[in-house]
Amino acid sequence: VTDSTKAGAKPGARSSEPPGARTGEPPGARTGEPSATAGELSAATAGEPPAAASGTSSTEQGAKPSAGDRATPGVLGRLRGYLGERGLGGAGPPAMITGRASFARVFGAVLAFLFVVEAISGVALAAFYAPSSTDAWASVAYVQDQMLLGWLLRGLHFHAASAIVIVAGMHLVQTALYGAYKKPRELVWWLGILLLLLTLAWAVTGYVLRWDQAGFWANKVELGIAAATPVIGETIKKLALGGNDYGNLTLTRFYTLHVMILPVIVGALTAGHVMLARKLGPTPPLGAGDRTPRPRWPEQTLRDVIAIAVVLAVLVAYVINLHGVELAAPADPSQAYDARPLWYFRWLFELRELAGSAEKLVALATPAIVIGALVALPLADRAPGRAPRRRLPYLGGLVGLLAVIGGLTVASLVGDAGDDELARRDAKAEQRAALARRLARDNGVPATGAADVFFTAPMAKARAVFATRCNGCHGADSKDRKGPIIAPGHGSRRWIKAMVQDPSSDEMWGRTKLATRDKAMKPFAQMPAADLDAVVELIYAESGASDVVAARRDHGVDMFESACSDCHTREEGMPGSGAPGLAGVGSRAYYLSFISNPKSALHMGRDSSEMPRFDKELTLVERDALAEYLVWLRTATPADLAALDR
Amino acid sequence: MADEDRRKFLKVATCAIGGGVGLVMAAPALVLLADPASKVTVTTPTAPLDLGLVEQFRVGAAPSKVDVVAPFVKDAWTSARNVVLGGAWIRRTAPDKLVALSAVCPHLGCAVGWDTAAGNFLCPCHDSRFSPAGDKLTGPSERGLDELPLAVVDGRLQLTWVRFKPGQPVREPA
Numbered sequence: 001v002t003d004s005t006k007a008g009a010k011p012g013a014r015s016s017e018p019p020g021a022r023t024g025e026p027p028g029a030r031t032g033e034p035s036a037t038a039g040e041l042s043a044a045t046a047g048e049p050p051a052a053a054s055g056t057s058s059t060e061q062g063a064k065p066s067a068g069d070r071a072t073p074g075v076l077g078r079l080r081g082y083l084g085e086r087g088l089g090g091a092g093p094p095a096m097i098t099g100r101a102s103f104a105r106v107f108g109a110v111l112a113f114l115f116v117v118e119a120i121s122g123v124a125l126a127a128f129y130a131p132s133s134t135d136a137w138a139s140v141a142y143v144q145d146q147m148l149l150g151w152l153l154r155g156l157h158f159h160a161a162s163a164i165v166i167v168a169g170m171h172l173v174q175t176a177l178y179g180a181y182k183k184p185r186e187l188v189w190w191l192g193i194l195l196l197l198l199t200l201a202w203a204v205t206g207y208v209l210r211w212d213q214a215g216f217w218a219n220k221v222e223l224g225i226a227a228a229t230p231v232i233g234e235t236i237k238k239l240a241l242g243g244n245d246y247g248n249l250t251l252t253r254f255y256t257l258h259v260m261i262l263p264v265i266v267g268a269l270t271a272g273h274v275m276l277a278r279k280l281g282p283t284p285p286l287g288a289g290d291r292t293p294r295p296r297w298p299e300q301t302l303r304d305v306i307a308i309a310v311v312l313a314v315l316v317a318y319v320i321n322l323h324g325v326e327l328a329a330p331a332d333p334s335q336a337y338d339a340r341p342l343w344y345f346r347w348l349f350e351l352r353e354l355a356g357s358a359e360k361l362v363a364l365a366t367p368a369i370v371i372g373a374l375v376a377l378p379l380a381d382r383a384p385g386r387a388p389r390r391r392l393p394y395l396g397g398l399v400g401l402l403a404v405i406g407g408l409t410v411a412s413l414v415g416d417a418g419d420d421e422l423a424r425r426d427a428k429a430e431q432r433a434a435l436a437r438r439l440a441r442d443n444g445v446p447a448t449g450a451a452d453v454f455f456t457a458p459m460a461k462a463r464a465v466f467a468t469r470c471n472g473c474h475g476a477d478s479k480d481r482k483g484p485i486i487a488p489g490h491g492s493r494r495w496i497k498a499m500v501q502d503p504s505s506d507e508m509w510g511r512t513k514l515a516t517r518d519k520a521m522k523p524f525a526q527m528p529a530a531d532l533d534a535v536v537e538l539i540y541a542e543s544g545a546s547d548v549v550a551a552r553r554d555h556g557v558d559m560f561e562s563a564c565s566d567c568h569t570r571e572e573g574m575p576g577s578g579a580p581g582l583a584g585v586g587s588r589a590y591y592l593s594f595i596s597n598p599k600s601a602l603h604m605g606r607d608s609s610e611m612p613r614f615d616k617e618l619t620l621v622e623r624d625a626l627a628e629y630l631v632w633l634r635t636a637t638p639a640d641l642a643a644l645d646r
Numbered sequence: 647m648a649d650e651d652r653r654k655f656l657k658v659a660t661c662a663i664g665g666g667v668g669l670v671m672a673a674p675a676l677v678l679l680a681d682p683a684s685k686v687t688v689t690t691p692t693a694p695l696d697l698g699l700v701e702q703f704r705v706g707a708a709p710s711k712v713d714v715v716a717p718f719v720k721d722a723w724t725s726a727r728n729v730v731l732g733g734a735w736i737r738r739t740a741p742d743k744l745v746a747l748s749a750v751c752p753h754l755g756c757a758v759g760w761d762t763a764a765g766n767f768l769c770p771c772h773d774s775r776f777s778p779a780g781d782k783l784t785g786p787s788e789r790g791l792d793e794l795p796l797a798v799v800d801g802r803l804q805l806t807w808v809r810f811k812p813g814q815p816v817r818e819p820a
Binding site: 117124127135142306440445447 | 653656657659660663664666667670671672674675677678679681682720721722723724725726727
């Protein structure tokens with residue numbers, strides 16, 4: 001009667017059992033009948049356990065709740081009573097531990113929590129993610145750089161996966177040390193191995209989703225290895241890619257795996273893993289320690305949440321310190337990249353390097369051997385005892401395996417850290433990533449795809465063309481410069497003035513053939529300053545600039561007539577007399593015309609220019625982009641130009 | 647008694663720490679999910695949009711539909727060019743008098759069409775009818791069609807695109 005009163009008591013009247021009162025019941029490892037002790041404890045913790053306390057009669061149980069309700073008619077109590085009568089309140093038999101509560105038992109709970117972190121951050125990120133080859137990178141860059149706390153959730157999502165690998169590894173090692181894989185717990189062990197593998201696969205499916213250089217190239221290598229699997233390799237690769245090559249279907253498939261299929265499978269297997277482990281009861285401590293069964297709640301649960309809080313604090317601090325997780329430049333199959341796998345695959349990466357020509361075989365066979373060894377452990381080690389001393393060969397093998405994995409990981413990281421060439425390439429890749437993300441933030445990513453974000457930079461196309469087609473002859477830094485330097489300030493008043501004063505100076509036409517002929521323009525160094533400024537203003541005005549000083553330009557018209565018009569003309573569509581026509585000089589249309597055909601009579605004329613015509617070599621769009629760039633250079637400073645590369 | 651206190655303390659401590667952990671995880675996720683609601687995620691051009699030469703609209707003709715195209719729209723992470731924002735009905739009642747009516751029905755936002763037989767505007771969703779001048783005739787719409795600001799610059803029609811709140815008698819920009 002005492003027991004059933006307690007079992008039926010409402011939460012308000014909290015029943016508490018002094019530890020001494022508990023009988024040293026065996027953990028009830030098999031039947032799941034936690035006996036009166038456990039039933040009573042579940043009542044104490046979780047309220048009404050409908051028929052859970054198998055020791056007491058169900059009629060007694062059924063009669064109690066209403067009486068209890070009347071005794072403590074709190075709203076919460078009534079709600080629990082209501083739900084309890086309908087089969088919701090209370091839990092099954094409580095989770096038990098054997099022996100004292102300890103921080104050594106927190107790993108499972110911490111792992112479960114880390115999966116919750118992944119779920120929460122994953123859902124938040126999914127609300128911003130677009131699994132398409134044109135948008136994936138852009139959407140990730142958007143949540144990382146433009147959404148409030150997006151970087152934090154990305155960082156948590158990424159680094160919690162690393163934490164899962166670490167804690168799962170500790171969980172595995174602990175299980176092995178305790179001999180908890182032994183009969184009857186082989187299935188729990190095997191499910192755990194399977195879960196670890198699925199978790200690693202889960203990470204692989206997530207890494208490619210960002211569609212940056214790092215994730216893209218790592219995936220290429222991974223699928224390349226998978227494709228080397230005998231017989232089914234090519235099929236696996238095509239199934240994963242969703243066809244013959246990387247594209248939209250690759251992302252939609254990996255996304256489906258990552259957010260639908262793997263969560264369901266891993267969730268179900270985890271539930272099985274935990275349920276089975278609980279049903280079999282916890283492995284008792286090694287040696288002759290305290291083996292009293294106790295409920296997890298609250299002694300062990302408190303330790304669980306403390307461990308969880310510490311892990312979360314470390315994780316958050318780490319993520320804040322790194323400002324989330326890096327995002328490389330958009331995936332670009334034409335841009336080489338030093339692909340590195342996620343750190344927990346580094347050991348395989350290093351092993352492949354060491355294996356040389358047998359790399360694919362090693363990359364496939366080694367994981368198979370490691371997995372096989374772990375799976376075989378309970379089959380091989382069948383002696384009844386769990387004392388570590390008697391299992392030295394097995395534990396030694398496991399420690400050796402972990403040491404090799406750790407050693408290879410360190411070797412790979414150390415090798416990279418000492419590679420100066422790699423560091424240089426990485427720095428360049430980081431610069432490119434920073435530029436892409438800045439442009440994405442400022443200009444948005446073109447609908448044509450993330451790789452085109454680089455062309456949203458002002459003058460990006462023109463500068464790319466200039467660098468390859470113009471800089472050789474016009475770059476101040478070019479060793480083979482043949483023509484005038486084209487740099488910021490080109491076509492400005494200052495530049496025109498310098499040009500008029502000394503057209504054949506080195507930075508002007510001094511290196512051209514023209515400069516050496518007697519047809520070359522004479523320097524106007526001795527021209528009175530006011531007259532010179534007037535001519536400069538007149539030529540400057542031809543560019544269409546909006547800051548022309550009208551009076552000075554008008555004076556320039558007279559000066560031009562007396563000093564320049566013997567050779568040059570300002571008349572539209574007219575060639576000068578053996579010298580370039582200056583109508584519209586410095587305007588976009590003029591530059592387009594000049595670049596298209598400098599040998600035109602309107603410009604330098606057939607014999608006076610070494611510059612080739614570009615109307616056949618460059619598209620109209622490219623030539624026009626160059627013309628726009630030259631107009632932009634007129635008012636640009638070297639700092640403006642450098643800012644484009646920032 | 648001391649043990650009961652201890653257990654009570656353990657339970658409270660567990661719940662407190664657990665609650666703190668839950669808050670630390672849930673809060674940033676909720677902040678992130680709510681963030682777009684406080685931002686302009688899709689830009690709308692504020693400058694007038696070119697509809698072409700005025701000559702294309704004949705005096706006294708039936709209203710003609712034009713697509714309102716934004717030269718540049720930033721939609722979250724994407725920057726897109728030449729995005730169709732919606733339609734407008736242009737009517738030229740006199741050589742110097744042009745009127746633009748938004749084709750967005752003021753009732754619930756469907757696209758309003760021109761009923762040639764009846765000679766008035768008809769919304770296909772709920773059968774609201776509007777006169778050629780845009781006044782409400784029949785149907786559930788609370789107000790007449792919304793007029794859009796128009797200007798003629800160098801012989802070209804310039805329209806300013808505005809979206810109005812649907813479903814209310816008062817005309818106010820959305």
